[in-house]
Amino acid sequence: MEEVDQSKVYFRCTVCDFVFQDDPNFFPIICPQCGSEDTERI
């Protein structure tokens, strides 16, 4: 059973520098603060 929530990883928006968690299986990763798709996994 894989019930551990390891699906969420940290991303940082390269536009506004906002750091947030999201599921990398879903694309695009969009910054919740400014709405940019220009994010990088950290």
Ligand SMILES: [Zn+2]
């Ligand atoms: Zn942003």
